[in-house]
Amino acid sequence: MEKLDKSLRSTPEHHQNIPMTIKLSILLDVSLGLQYLHCHKPPIVHRDLSSNNILLTTQLRAKISDLGVAKVVRPDSKKSLTKVPGTTDFMPPEAQVDKPGHYGTSLDVFSYGGVMLHTITQEWPTPSAVKQYDSKTKKIRGFSEVERRQSYIDKMPEESRELKPVVISCLGEDPNSRSSISDVCDNLKKMNEGQHSDEETNLWSLLAQKAQLEGEVNQKKVENDRLKIDIDRKQREINKQKKEAEQQRIETEQQRMEAERQKKVVNRYKKQIDDLQEQLKLLTPLSQTNLVNSTVEKAASLAPAQARQQIHQQQQSQLSNTVKSSATIASLPTNAVQQSTQMSSINSTVAIQLQKSKQQLQELNQKLLTGYQRLNELHKHPNQEDNIAQLNSQLKLGVQQRQRLQQIIQQMNLQIQRQQPSVTQSPNATVQDSLEFSLALKSGQYQMDWTTRSSLPTAMWRAHATIINSIMYIGGGTCSDVMEMYNVYAYHFEEDRWDCLPPLQQYYGVPVNITEKLTIIGGCDYTHKATNKVTAFSYNSWKNDIFPNLLMARLRPAAVSYKSKIIVAGGKDHDDKVHNNIEVLDITTLQWKIINIQLPEPMYAPSAAMCGESLVIVGFTTEHMKRSNKTFLIDVDKVTTQSELTSYTGEDNMWSSLANAPYYQTALTPSSYSLVIIGGSDKQGKTTNDITIYDDVTKSWRRVSSLPLHCAWATATIINNEIIVAGGCMDTLTNETCNAASLTSVVMGHPKEIN
Structure with a gap:
């Protein structure tokens, strides 16, 4: 042929x-x-x-x-x-x-x-x-x-x-x-x-063959050029690998230097504590106690018998406390702390020193209290100016020592929080904080006391948040400025300020806490194509090689953390199809698997949270992009213990259907005691400021308080018995857009007893 x-x-x-x-x-x-x-x-x-x-x-x-x-x-x-x-x-x-x-x-x-x-x-x-x-x-x-x-x-x-x-x-x-x-x-x-003419035909055929050969030569040149491009690309990849290896070596060296620095920190803390021990002895020597006692006895000789008896009892009590404090200080170890290059050993040593410092702070507070009581007694008697001045000087020195000891304790706490490695995360920390909050709301005897905090750097709605080391990270939302959707923001509660993390090459992903690392799951790229990336924030940059990627692309899924598992469900794939399957990541093995249990129906952009030992999903968008206020609940242990999916067996009856939420596009708040939803919109798209709680007795939703403003698609979480609500949008809403201005407001509230 x-x-x-x-x-x-x-x-x-x-x-x-x-x-x-x-x-x-x-x-x-x-x-x-x-x-x-x-x-x-x-x-x-x-x-x-x-x-x-x-x-x-x-x-x-x-x-x-x-x-x-x-x-x-x-x-x-x-x-x-x-x-x-x-x-x-x-x-x-x-x-x-x-x-x-x-x-x-x-x-x-x-x-x-x-x-x-x-x-x-x-x-x-x-x-x-x-x-x-x-x-x-x-x-x-x-x-x-x-x-x-x-x-x-x-x-x-x-x-x-x-x-x-x-x-x-x-x-x-x-x-x-x-x-x-x-x-x-x-x-x-x-x-x-x-x-x-055969001759003419042959001649023209030869000319055509010549032209064909010239075309083939040109094609070979093009192929050679492509080969050169491939060689250059491979060379760049090799250079990139070398650069990554060098970066890894630098990071290893930085970790080694950090370990050395930790050793120095331990030694410095020990020296400071030893100095404090010496300074504390200035408050408790026997000669000083005798001087104060003789002064008080001399003053007491001028007082009535009842006063002399009371002063004598106080002296005996203070002398007993002083002897006990001196014995406690003398019992403190003075040997140097064992040094180790392992980070866990360093953190353990710092924790021991922290415990000792707290004990010394407690003893110092007791001594200062005793000193102030003696000062009050001296003020009751005349001609004690010299003794009062001397005791004031000693108390001033004690206050300075207490401040210095408090600073050392604070530094140790920060050191442990920053350096202690975490094998498995404790995702329910904020849930435990919410127990008192839930009980207060459910009792009906409290109302919310709101304060305005620093605004979000940009208007954002339908975002997600996670808390790591008392810092709230928020991202994955829709912003009025398209370029802002690549950003993740960090909110520092104590300082009331926002920081912007480096831009992320995926948006609409869900932030979660995996082994104390901020991690973005799923989302899409700048072409709005769903992605399966799992990107972690480490050493002030985003990295895709710390945790494995999802098994399938997911845009706006539900993602929660529970013990040593990460649960991801629903979302859209590459073909804009809304799914109802569930993936589970085992943090100990770093492997994803699609389990043999599914969501009750396909869900897009749901609001999901942990409620005690249960996973709750509410306020999602259906397969046909219609708003839904259905609420489902499942025992999370049933999800995390499921085997890998081989063929679906229809086990979605493990889900329990609760009463439909009173509003659409609401924010579900993680709680250890009750289901709490914040804001939302009604059937006509009108937003509300209601705070609603699920009543286990009546099996229905009940309004318990209100927000200072109307909003839907806000981001809400609970920390330190306070709820923080950020962003959202107000006025009329449709399935995918808001027809009015989105919000940058951030409010924080705590239950206040009704007078």
Whole structure:
């Protein structure tokens, strides 16, 4: 079988001055091929004849190809045929209507007329418009198929004048008026007799082969250039790997230096504590106690008997406390702390020193209290100015020592929080904080006391938040400024300030806490294509190689953390399909698996949170992008212990359906005691400021308090028995957009007892 990689279209357009004998030979070969198809019983119609589907051999012999849409046409059949899928510029008018009805071999004859025009003029015969302005009649009128191609017929050279009637007969408007392909073959055979020269054909064939070889050489050059590009790309990858290896080495060195620094910190803390021990002894020496006692006794000799008895009891009590404090200080170890290069050993040593420092602080507070009591007694007696001044000086020194000890304790706490590694996260820390909050709201005896905090750096709604080391990270929301959607913001509660983390190359992802690392799960890229990336924030940059990616792309899924598991459910995939399957990440093995349990229905952008040992989902968007206020609950242990999905068994009955939430687009707050939802919108899209709690007794939702403003799609969480609500949007809402301004406000509230 001969390989033909050159079409009739490419030959006339790339080779000028092709001899007419070669053109006639090619057209004759095509007509003979069509004659073979049309003479078949019943006839076969090609339906897509054009210069693209005619291939040439190295000897410039034409072959008809691409019979994929060819049909056997029976003249006596009454069945209507489908619309012809051929090349428009070569199709007759009866084949370009929606319901072409019946057509026959004359369809290919019309296409052959277009092939003749292209071969002879060496230009693609694009017809003009069907209706045009006629300069003679000054009206718009319809043009026939021949008139639409008249400009190309006029370009036919003088030596092909005998072919003009054949071309015109093939391009007839009426299918019955067109010549048969047999008549065309006869005319071409007569014209081709005596004109064909084998020498001329061979010469032209050699020239065509030369042009083909030149094209192949150019193709090889292109391939070589591509190969060079690939080599350069691989070299860049190698350089990148070297750079990453160097970066890893630098990070390892930084960790080693950090461990050395920790050792120095431990030694510095021990030295400071030893100094404090020496300074504390200044408050408790026996000579000082005797001096104060003698002063008080001298003053007491002037007082009545009852006062002398009371002062004597206080002296005995303070002396006993002083002896106990001195014994406690003397019992403190003075040996150097064991040094270790392991970070866990360093943190353990710091924790021991922290405990000792707290104990010393408590003892120091007791001594200061005793000193102030003695000072009050001295003020009751005259002529004690010198003793009062001396005791004031000692108390001032004790206060300074207490401040210094408090600073050391604070530094140790920060050191442990910053450096202590976490094998598994404790995701329910904020949930435990919410127990008192839930009880207060449910009792009905409290109302919310709200304070305004620093505003979000940008307006944001439908975002998610997670808390790590008393810092709230918020992201994955929709922003009024598109560029802001790549940002994740950190809120410091104590300092009431926002920080912006480096831009992230994915948005609409869900932030979660994995082993004390801020991690963004799922979302989409800048083309709004769903992604399966799991990106962690480490060493002030985003990294994709710390945790494994999801098994499937998910846009706006539900994601929660529970013990040593991360649960991700729902969301959209690459094809904008909303799913109901669930993936679980085991932090100990760092492996994802799609489990053999599914959501009750496909969910997009749900509000999900942990309520004690249960996973709750509320206020999502359905598969058809309709708002939903359905509420579902499941024992999370049933989810995390499921085996990997092999075939779905329909175990979604593990979910419990609760009463529908009173509002759509609401914010579900994590709680250890009750379900609490913040804000939302009604059926008409009007936002509310209600705070609603689920009553386990009546199995219904009950309004318990209110926000200082109306909002939906806000972000809410609880920390230190206070709820913080950030962002959202107000006024009328639809499924995907808000028709009014979005919010940057941040408010924090705590339950306050009703007077």
